Amino acid sequence: MNRTVVVLNGPNLNLLGLREPEIYGRETLDDIRAAVTTRAQSHGVTVDFRQSNDEGELITWIQAARTAAAGIIINAGGYTHTSVAILDALLASSLPVIEVHLSNIYRREEYRHHSYISRAATGVICGLGAHGYELAIDAMAKILDSRKTK
Numbered sequence: 643m644n645r646t647v648v649v650l651n652g653p654n655l656n657l658l659g660l661r662e663p664e665i666y667g668r669e670t671l672d673d674i675r676a677a678v679t680t681r682a683q684s685h686g687v688t689v690d691f692r693q694s695n696d697e698g699e700l701i702t703w704i705q706a707a708r709t710a711a712a713g714i715i716i717n718a719g720g721y722t723h724t725s726v727a728i729l730d731a732l733l734a735s736s737l738p739v740i741e742v743h744l745s746n747i748y749r750r751e752e753y754r755h756h757s758y759i760s761r762a763a764t765g766v767i768c769g770l771g772a773h774g775y776e777l778a779i780d781a782m783a784k785i786l787d788s789r790k791t792k
Contacts, residue, residue, distance in 0.1 A: 652719030685783035732762035743768035
């Protein structure tokens with residue numbers, strides 16, 4: 643069974659560690675990639691970890707995941723609150739989706755309280771910083787394991 647999980651990161655996440663560390667933490671995206679890869683290996687999961695500031699590129703990667711991956715973990719950054727197109731791509735993928743946010747979007751500005759991505763998500767993890775990505779890997783591995791036994 644395919645156990646590849648695509649981990650997608652949206653705009654400005656390439657600036658982690660530099661951009662508003664009081665909100666997003668001091669860990670870089672490379673630090674998160676390393677932690678996610680290690681956690682995934684412990685579950686027998688392969689990770690395809692990517693970042694783009696371009697909405698269209700994220701959509702292309704989601705569409706490609708339909709046939710290349712078993713699940714998607716996504717931190718869509720600001721596109722979370724604006725992109726119906728990313729939502730549509732996630733719904734069309736027919737894959738389990740876990741939405742991740744470093745900060746607690748419900749303790750922030752009002753416009754951040756709405757997530758288009760959540761409609762496609764099996765689950766949402768927010769407010770736990772970089773550790774949320776590792777928890778998303780744990781959850782996705784459990785989802786994939788449950789499908790194996792059916």
